[in-house]
Amino acid sequence: MLQPYTYILINFFTIIICFIASFHKKIQFHKYFGTFSISATIVAIPFIIWDIWFTKMGVWWFNNSYTINAIIAGLPIEEWLFFICIPFSCVFTYYCLNKFYDLSWANAFNNIIVFISSIICILVALLHYQQTYTLVTAVITAAVLLYLHFIARQDWIGQASLVYTILMLGFFPVNGILTGTGIQSPIVNYNPEEFLGIKMLTIPVEDAVYGYSQFLLNIYIFNLLVKRKNKVKEHHTIAVTQ
Structure with missing residues (x-):
């Protein structure tokens, strides 16, 4: 009876607790709802284009038995919401953990994380260039890491990676259901010729790497907008006091 609402319920239960806790x-994360909305939209655009492209190519496809069957540009409406709900929970978790705990010690591993992760991604891309999902995921993840570390000079990659590891506790049930764990058939189906075939339960390992790059970009854009907002407030305060 609830089957057509499965995907939308996944989105709902992913975000509802974090939303209320905001x-x-x-915590008062609700003060950043506007900032988050802008950052999530900016990051979502290239990932949605990627999603539409891969769906059109048949790299993956959706089982509409688990959706309300409202399709936009080839994607179920739930998939569009996915790019808001998942990042919201992830950014909220990152915000809270850094607010209440000192995770800066993890940044001592920035160089190691970027070096090892980038080398692995580049090697995987070179060795498995025929698998489209594997190739694109590896290239984009390496590019994101190298950009953030060497060009944008971000010093929080270690703590972000630690938080993402913690987020795996939520990643497995959410992506597990999407890829078929506990239900009759997967909501998201993958062309076996387009990925490595290495799975964590029912989840392709590429999903975790894909999620990592998306998470890093969401944190990056969110932090940039928060800093800009704080500078505007600071300048306004100085102007008023003068």
């Missing part, structure tokens, strides 16, 4: 007086 209004807690010790």
